[in-house]
Amino acid sequence: MTTVLRNLPKVGEDISAWKIIDVERLELEKRKGPTLPEPYEVVVAPQWNGLCGSDMHIYLTAMLGEEKMKAPFVLGHEASGIVVEVGTGVITLKAGDKIALEPGEGCGRCEDCKKGAYNHCENMKFAAADGRNGTLQGLYKLPVDLCYKLPDNISLEEGALIEPLAVAVNAITNIANLPHSANIVVFGAGPVGLLIMAVAKSLGARRIISVDVQQERLEFAKSYVATDIHLASESKKGETKEEYSERHAEIIRRNLGITDRGLEAIDVVIDCSAAEVCMQTGLWILKRKGTYVQVGCGPLYVKLPMRIIADRELTVKGCFRYGPGVYTMAIDLVSRGLIDLKSLITHKYKWEDAVKAFEATKAGKGEDVGPPLRG
Ligand SMILES: [Zn+2]
Ligand SMILES: [Zn+2]
Known part of the structure; x- marks a missing residue:
């Protein structure tokens, strides 16, 4: 700054x-x-x-x-x-x-x-x-x-x-419509990912799972707001992105006790990594009728498991800057001590x-x- x-x-x-x-x-x-x-x-x-x-x-x-x-x-x-x-x-x-x-x-x-x-x-x-x-x-x-x-x-x-926090407030409220006591997975633990997790926590999320490729960023996410962290696994030699993503979703489920239905199912996935494999993994990990939000900009075209989106009636949404009310809410969340900006x-x-x-x-x-x- x-x-x-x-x-x-x-x-x-x-x-x-x-x-x-x-x-x-x-x-x-x-x-x-x-x-x-x-x-x-x-x-x-x-x-x-x-x-x-x-x-x-x-x-x-x-x-x-x-x-x-x-x-x-x-x-x-x-x-x-x-x-x-x-x-x-x-x-x-x-x-x-x-x-x-x-x-x-x-x-x-x-x-x-x-x-x-x-x-x-x-x-x-x-x-x-x-x-x-x-x-x-x-x-x-x-x-x-x-x-x-x-x-x-x-x-x-x-x-x-407050500006980047406004982006996070918009993603969690207006776009993801975060349900009460939600389980959320956030791919990417950079500033926007961290702020999104912070907003989710301030609004009562039950589990906040941070996924990243860097251990130190995950450690920070854990000390900041995440309830769980997952270091993205390596891909196997010769494995396609799709094979990797499907397998990786299974590893995350197993490691963190995530289920398809019930209390431990994932309500919301937010991608702040802009990596194709994270987008694919995120869609595989969501529960039926869950919501996926794309926050990070990435490549123009990516390959997504469209049949999974259709069969599970997933909602896939974009997110661009912010809208009415989010600045006021962002300031209020910080003022009430529900979000810590200083340590960022x-x-x-x-x-x-x-x-x-x-x-x-x-x-x-x-x-x-x-x-x-x-x-
Ligand atoms: Zn900016
Ligand atoms: Zn206009």
Whole structure:
């Protein structure tokens, strides 16, 4: 996580900003700050920014989705900040308030916005995506409805993790519809996997099974929230992915006492690993009518056991960013002490050292999402 704690800039002053110029090339630029806020806008001084897989993807490839970036732009989308100035219509916030920033601005007019699915807005403006400037800069202007006040018992450091936590809240509540006292298996124990497990625990999951390829990540998951861990087995020589997945599901069942029906059956599987074999294994391990959610992005095409999906009436769902209500809920879960964000912060860097933060994350990068969020 990259941060700055310094005198807050004022509207009208020049600000500094970390821009990506090309592959693994960041530049600290002096630029003109935002103009005065419109009636329902807020100008914020971002204080902490988390780095995640998508920041690293841009840093390492200079690609935005399928396309090479066209011009330099400011990075950062997981941010907390301090309110500097509010528009005349804003009554919920004042200068000096600590907030978590939601980085995606829907238009509020298109079909998807109108039905409450603003994450699918056709005119979405998202920080540090599509060439739009992000939050790694001295001041950032956004609509008031994307500013979430942090209670006194949540620090600005923790505030930067509300964005990835919102993804986890969305996956568990709106998408998986986690049943009461559920048994859940989460593939991938990177930051998002950990946060998903934390949300499941906070909402009363019975068993939280973490599966990963790295023992140390599993140890952390166990000390953090998982009730059970499973180190993914090696594949046998000459074994196909499908053979491996089916066999691996059996090993997990046997090792952890998972049954097809009853108390020990798996209600929900969430894949945060983006590995084809995990997707296959996850579908094999689910109980009848269970729910599978794909959170990690992976290859465009994968081979799935479609007959198992059909025969067992499995529900297979996608998950994209977040939706209405999840930021508020994420903040409340942390404020009530049900989710610990502090232990997920592994490194903190000064504003001037943003490049070091990217390089450290690159060096520690795991097979999928990478290590817990870094300064
Ligand atoms: Zn992110
Ligand atoms: Zn829209």
